[in-house]
Amino acid sequence: MKKIIIVEFPSNLGLKEPHPGKEPGVKNLPEWLRQHNLHKALNPESVLRLEAPDYTNFRDPETQILNTDSLVAYAVKQSQLINSVLTKDQFPFILGGDCSILLGSAIALRQKGNYGLFYLDGHTDFMDISLSETGGVGGMAASIVTGNGHKKLTDILDLCPYIKEENLWCAGNREYDDEYEDEIRKSKATYLSLKELRERGITECVQLFLAAIENLDGFWLHIDVDVLNDLIMPCVDSRTPDGLTYDEFNELTFILFKSNKLAGLEITILDPDLDLTGKYTATFVENITAVFNKARQL
Structure with a gap:
């Protein structure tokens, strides 16, 4: 069994300011999860941390994207750290941060080989800059x-592309808008909206993904907590009605967690500033650690 390494990437570089002069609070997520016993429950071999560059609300004139140069510099350092973990045949359990991590x-995976990506998110994050009102990489x-x-x-x-488009599976989106969804529909990626995920069956969809990536070097799991139902996970930057229940989320992640093709995972977007009592965070930690630990014991 691979040793777990918790890797902390406390970055908010991919998000807009929630209001003028206020930084997004997701940069505090790793410490917040530690306070709610995620680290204790996972009992990692070690905990690594890479501080992010300072946040600004500056749009790069060349790309029209927030914090472009900082994102690039940070991504290179992140990839070096992840690469060192993967080289030792350890399992990186990454805590963001926003989705730009x-x-x-992805760069680290590209350097290692040809990997799939299971993108579990309440949004597709497959938006062109022309559709973005914020310029935040988190949405792209x-x-x-x-x-x-x-x-x-x-x-x-x-290293373009870091992940081949046909090896991306985007699951859980509930932002039902044709202009928005058409961006991923016209791609080579596999798109499973929340509606389709439920109609086809969660277990069947995940098994189809695992069959599709069987001949790849492995796959990566991205978990944006806003894939969860808004009633049980309201502490996110872009709230949308509906979402996965914990029963559905646990069914889905359990299958992925127990796969020997899973190279690592990352958790993003839970904002401690929006969960002052820790109520929602504590429930999330209880669920994800219980399912992860159970899957690893098989």
């Missing part, structure tokens, strides 16, 4: 890592 993960992360967008972000270290 995927860039570092899945698109960028599969080679869509400005070269400054899609071709870091001359």
Whole structure:
């Protein structure tokens, strides 16, 4: 069994300000999860941390994206750290941060081989910059890592694409808007909206994914907590009605967690500033650690 290494990437570089002069609070997520016993429950071999560059609300004039240069510099350092973990045949359990931390993960995977990506999120994050009102990479992360967008972000270290588009499975979106969804529909990625995920059956969908990536070097799991139902996970930056129940979330993640093709995972978007009592965080930690530990014991 691979040793677990918790890796902390406390970055908010991919999000807009919630209001003028206020930084997004997701940069405090790793410490917040520690306070709610995630680290204790996972009992990792070690905990590694890479501080993010300072946040600004500055849009790069060349890309029209927030914090472009900082994101690129951070992604390179992230990839080096993840690469060292993977080289030792350890399991990186990554705590963000916003969804832009995927860039570092994807670069590391590209350096290791040919990997799939299961993108579990309440949004597709497959948006073109032309549709973005904020310029935040958080809403474009899945698109960028599969080679869509400005070269400054899609071709870091001359590795474009980090994940082949056909090896991306995007599951859980409930932002039902044709213009928004058409971006991923016209791609080579597999798109499973929340509606389709339920209609086809969660277990069947996940098994189809595992069959599809069987001949790859492995796969990565991205978990944006806003994939969960808004009633049980309201402490996110972009709230949307509906979402997975914990029963559905646990069914889905359990199958992925027990796969020997899973190279690592990352958790993003839970904002401690929006869960002052820790009520929602505590429940999330209880669920994900119980399912993860159970899957690893098989």
